[in-house]
Amino acid sequence: MEILIPISAACFLAGLTAYVVILAFRELTSTRLASATATVEHAFLREQVSELAERRQREQQKSERTWDGFRKFFVARKVPETSDVTSFYLEPHDKAPLPSFNPGQYLTFRLNIPGQPKPAIRCYSLSDAPKPEYFRVSIKRQGSPPNKPDAPPGLGSCYFHDQLDEGDIIDVRAPAGQFFIDPREETPAVLIGGGIGLTPMMSMVNAIVEANPQREVWFFYGLRHGGEHVMGDHLRRIAADNPSIQLNVCYSAPRANVDRQGEHYTHGEQISIDLFKRLMPQNAALAHFFLCGPPPMMQALVDGLLGWGVEVGRIHYEAFGPASVKSAGPKPEAKAGVAYEVAFSRSEKKIVWDGKSTLLELAEANGVRIDFGCRAGNCGTCITAIKQGNVDYPTKPGGAVEAGSCLACVAIPASNMVLDG
Ligand SMILES: Cc1cc2nc3c(=O)[nH]c(=O)nc-3n(C[C@H](O)[C@H](O)[C@H](O)COP(=O)(O)OP(=O)(O)OC[C@H]3O[C@@H](n4cnc5c(N)ncnc54)[C@H](O)[C@@H]3O)c2cc1C
Ligand code: FES
Missing domain, CATH: 3.40.50.80 (Nucleotide-binding domain of ferredoxin-NADP reductase (FNR) module)
Incomplete structure (x- = not known):
């Protein structure tokens, strides 16, 4: 986990110092002028200085204090909201400042759940405005589906509710996601x-x-x-x-x-x-x-x-679950009649695409293992290298996908393909 050091702090401080000097100069001269005009100018200048300082601070926090990979957080507070929903206030274990984020974004968690063969990856939306001292997520306990009462209850949500206590440490990726609002805009x-x-x-x-x-x-x-x-x-x-x-x-x-x-x-x-x-x-x-x-x-x-x-x-x-809402945006070209072949090179399997499954579903149905977390194009767990060919995304992924790879949970083939799977 790497903390990125603020790079424009020096420029920002220099700028701020210059403004403070101007203010001080104005303060001195204003005693001589003592006019209403000077007072108005003062107020205007002060407002500008404070606006500039705020804007710089916001930009700095957003762009420079983020982190790569997983960072350790501890549960500072666990607050029940209803019998099924609990809020978790998370503070960074390293005590370094938190980045700002875009309201609407989510956190990705790596959960080391006792008895599970591998960590579970789950995403939870941030449920409060950006705060310098904590992140908050609010999690609903997922019980067994009503039509399958014998199925196990939700792994990740029950872990949060039943096993994670105040003071416990948890691995968290930086805020991400394309679903967010700019709170400063004026549009209704x-x-x-x-x-x-x-x-x-x-x-x-x-x-x-x-x-x-x-x-x-x-x-x-x-x-x-x-x-x-x-x-x-x-x-x-x-x-x-x-x-x-x-x-x-x-x-x-x-x-x-x-x-x-x-x-x-x-x-x-x-x-x-x-x-x-x-x-x-x-x-x-x-x-x-x-x-x-x-x-x-x-x-x-x-x-x-x-x-x-x-x-x-x-x-x-x-969508919080598998990406099941049909895109409102432009649809990929009609696939009727296409019979793209998808080859998984490591598993040595060649499969003809059925015209509707995602690459993850295709892999699963044919015994090719691809790890997944959200199944909604958000957490990045299912990223798979493309050796040949191209993909389409009927549902837009939550973040940028690195060149030469795809998010198999939301990708469909757009040509014959060879995947590293
Ligand atoms: C971007 C994003 C943001 C999200 N934000 C939030 C949020 O703010 N708050 C929130 O509460 N959730 C949120 N979610 C959903 C969250 O990530 C999890 O999907 C949710 O908590 C369920 O995970 P789980 O591990 O508890 O359940 P899982 O273990 O994944 O199980 C899901 C369901 O399947 C059932 N099941 C398990 N095994 C079987 C089986 N063998 N047969 C039949 N059924 C079975 C379980 O009982 C459960 O009902 C978000 C998801 C995304 C993608
Ligand atoms: S499983 Fe989360 S992005 Fe595909």
């Missing part, structure tokens, strides 16, 4: 979180409140009932303090005599395009939409927004 933002998909939206809304509280934000949080409601008090407080934030909490199955409309939730229905049309102004299609939630909800909303006339470039979404 529509933030839509379904279930645990709330987490990146919390990071976004908290960052907007800190950086640009005047920005128009339409916040939609969809869940079944109050027993699943995460960070409700916090959301109600920021909506009360910031009139530009319109909070809409949608319970699809409110509990009788427990959940009260107006107090706990705003709408007794699912989030839908219909609801947007009823609530938002005519020109809402000019906003930027950010979605994270269960794949069926996201698919319905992405299709509905396109149908409503929202441009593709204004719709941003992230």
Whole structure:
């Protein structure tokens, strides 16, 4: 793990010193001038100095204090949010400063779970605005699927909930991901979180409140009932303090005599395009939409927004599981009738592509082992070297992919190929 040393700190300090000297000079001369004009100039200059200092600090933190590979963090606090969701506040074990990140990004964890033959790789979105002292993730315990009660419960999420305690050390990759917002922009933002998909939206809304509280934000949080409601008090407080934030909490199955409309939730229905049309102004299609939630909800909303006339470039979404939302962007060329051959050189296997599987699915179905973590193009675990040929990405990967390689979990062949697998 390598910490990158700030390189422009000296320039920044020199610049700041120059400004302070100018300020001091102004201070001296102003005693002589003692005019209202000088006071106004002072205030303006001070504002500029502080703005410049803030901007420089933000840029420095973002670009220069990141790290390669895994870095050790310890669990500083473990805070239950509901019976199934717990927040983990993580501080760097080396005590070096934390980088800033783009609200909406996630952390990748390497979990050494007792009894497991190899570390498990899992991604969790940052659920708070960037803070210099900690990262926060909020994790939902994944039980066995309702239709498979005998299947083992979620490995990574249960490890966090049941085995990781305050003070424990954990391996973490630097924040990453293409799903994020610039909180300082002025364009209205529509933030839509379904279930645990709330987490990146919390990071976004908290960052907007800190950086640009005047920005128009339409916040939609969809869940079944109050027993699943995460960070409700916090959301109600920021909506009360910031009139530009319109909070809409949608319970699809409110509990009788427990959940009260107006107090706990705003709408007794699912989030839908219909609801947007009823609530938002005519020109809402000019906003930027950010979605994270269960794949069926996201698919319905992405299709509905396109149908409503929202441009593709204004719709941003992230899947927490296997990448199952069909891309809203330009589709790769039709593959009907193609029969690309995919060769895995080390396993000495040649397979004819079925026209729909990802390279990871193709490998798995034919006994070729490729390690994976998120299966959504985010964590980088499935990276596979391409010896010959090209790939397409029907779902855009979460980060840049190094030249000559592909993320097998989201890649499909675009020609005959030879892979190092
Ligand atoms: C970019 C990104 C951000 C994310 N952010 C968050 C976040 O903020 N908060 C959050 O809670 N999650 C988040 N996730 C999801 C998270 O990464 C994990 O996918 C999730 O916690 C489940 O992992 P797990 O190890 O607990 O479950 P897994 O062990 O991967 O199991 C998943 C499910 O499969 C079931 N299962 C296991 N074995 C079998 C079997 N043999 N047969 C049938 N079913 C089986 C399990 O019971 C479980 O329900 C994010 C994912 C991504 C990609
Ligand atoms: S498994 Fe995470 S990027 Fe492919």
